[in-house]
Amino acid sequence: MPKIEIKKSFRKSLTMRFDRNGTLQVKAPIFMTNKQIQGFIDRNKSWIEKQKIAKQNSQIDPEKIPEYKKEARELIPPRVEQIANKHGFSYNTIKITSAQTRWGSCTSKKNLNFTYRLVLAPQEVMDYVIVHELCHLRQMNHSKKFWNEVATIMPDYKNQELWLKKNGASIS
Ligand SMILES: [Zn+2]
Incomplete structure (x- = not known):
């Protein structure tokens, strides 16, 4: 799994994206528990892996x-x-x-x-x-x-x- 950074804020849904350093930035609603967030990440493991590969491939000039x-x-x-x-x-x-x-x-x-x-x-x-x-x-x-x-x-x-x-x- 990549490095993950979780930020909670007043938002309705959870989003995930990779930043330029390859860290997965997770933006989560403030009401979500860390356990729920982790559960979401675990369920989306294959998506995360695919995104990571795509990101790495796109880094080739x-x-x-x-x-x-x-x-x-x-x-x-x-x-x-x-x-x-x-x-x-x-x-x-x-x-x-x-x-x-x-x-x-x-x-x-x-x-x-x-x-x-x-x-x-x-x-x-x-x-x-x-x-x-x-x-x-x-x-x-x-x-x-x-x-x-x-x-x-x-x-x-x-x-x-x-x-x-x-x-x-x-x-x-
Ligand atoms: Zn083989």
Whole structure:
């Protein structure tokens, strides 16, 4: 959940919006109890998460997107190849996508997709997404076997998962 600031005032209904710092500003009627406000926030969790993602995505300077894409095409495929070679994975193609909420994916035809947004993530997060998708070449699921495979290559992958969660996008 994002940082939340609650302000009560003489108003009839509750509103929520993200400010430019990514804090959720909640304006609530003065008669509402904190428990009621919290209940409202809890019930709207998925809306809040979606808004947060939209907000983060809109923070990418549109003029810089072609630059990021170019960078992604230069950086990601060699890195995938390097990691794949080191751990004996073989894949078909690599595509750089503009996916907004998905960092990477892997198809049954062994094609790997990565969003250009990965160039904005820390290196170890980019590596994790690559490792994650490569492991799907062996396990097309999120079974225990899959996670063991990931952990063998990247023992601290949970830190990277956390970063991805905080930065609002999913990995599949
Ligand atoms: Zn996955």
